[in-house]
Amino acid sequence: MVLDTPTDKRKRRTHTAVLDAGGTLFLAHGYRGTTIEMLAAAADVAVSSIYANFGAGKVDVYAALAWRTALDHVEQMTAPFGAVQPAHVVAESLDRYIAFHRDNPLALRLLGLTDVDRSESDSVVEAKGKIDAALGGLVDSVTRAVTDAGADVDPRALVLNAWAGMNGAVSLRQRRIVDQPMLDAMLAITRADMLRHLKGASDETR
Template identity: 25%
Template sequence: MTTSPTQEPAQGLRERKRQQTRQAIASAGLGLFLQQGYDGTTLDQIAAAAGISRRSFFAYFPSKEELLLSAANTGFVEALRTAFAAVPAATLRPVEAMCRELPKLVSRFESEESLAIDRLLRSSETLRARKQAVFMEMENNLSDALAARWRDTDPQALRLVAMSGIGALRLAMDAWRGDHRQAALSVHLDRQLALLRQSVGA
């Protein structure tokens, strides 16, 4: 079936409106979480703040947990894709590119909002367990960005690079918090990636 010239813009408009509504819900939910805590915020309150019904909320997020998790990764996927799309794949190996580009992207995790989200994710046992999903999504996104640039490289090898990179980021975040954020997160990440390069001879 051929799509008419008027159908495609209409579909694009619907998707843009859906994304705008999703962002409005996420912003409303995050604002309430920061004001009154995760456990103190109800789905009814989020829906009311976003100007939608409780039922409509579930068309965009399956739970308030998922809303918080989506906020933790906002913008990271787009930043990864943009950064690795510009990498000279012919002259850099995936692990070299990852070690070069990843530290450039982590300043977003140093914002006050990101720090507040991190505190929320560490505020309960349930959320601490769910936080692992955030890092898994980061691994998947990094692996996809690498695969898009190094199409002829073994996907398992790229997955291993992505897992190593996000593992280094997790260690860097722990060290950064332990250092009371005296040094930039990128400094801690550079140290972890240097250890990674030494261990694999990169």
């Protein structure tokens, strides 16, 4: 499958190199501004090798990169937490979410499959389903922590509202409407606003 890392060592090397190149080029030039030739050159592979691994070409590279990004996001968000108290787990989840998007400026577009259309490749359809399920699992996980901590509003709505606020702030940064210090300030406000609704949150947590 296009989205999965191949088990064959040579194909896995090509798959990884092309996705790494895609991440760099899509960020620097945009999806539309990146050509299959640019991908091949950056990955140090032949154009034919890209099509051998990604049948629909650039759109399949994008879909596979989006899925790899989702897996990285899940791994970071579900790694063992240092916190034990539910409110502290929620706070750490927010911090990890913010850190992930700060370290991966293309992630928001990739996870939303913003630059491609499902009609372009079956891989886009598959990636959307898998990504939606993965992100839904993260929402469920944080919602459970919010429920355990106790909240004065609906826990799931609180989580989704916070994520929407953070995603919106990241989107403004990507569009260069705000600079990095303003983004950091906006994310801090969203974080604090969410934690204020938790019954178990302390001033230190906030």
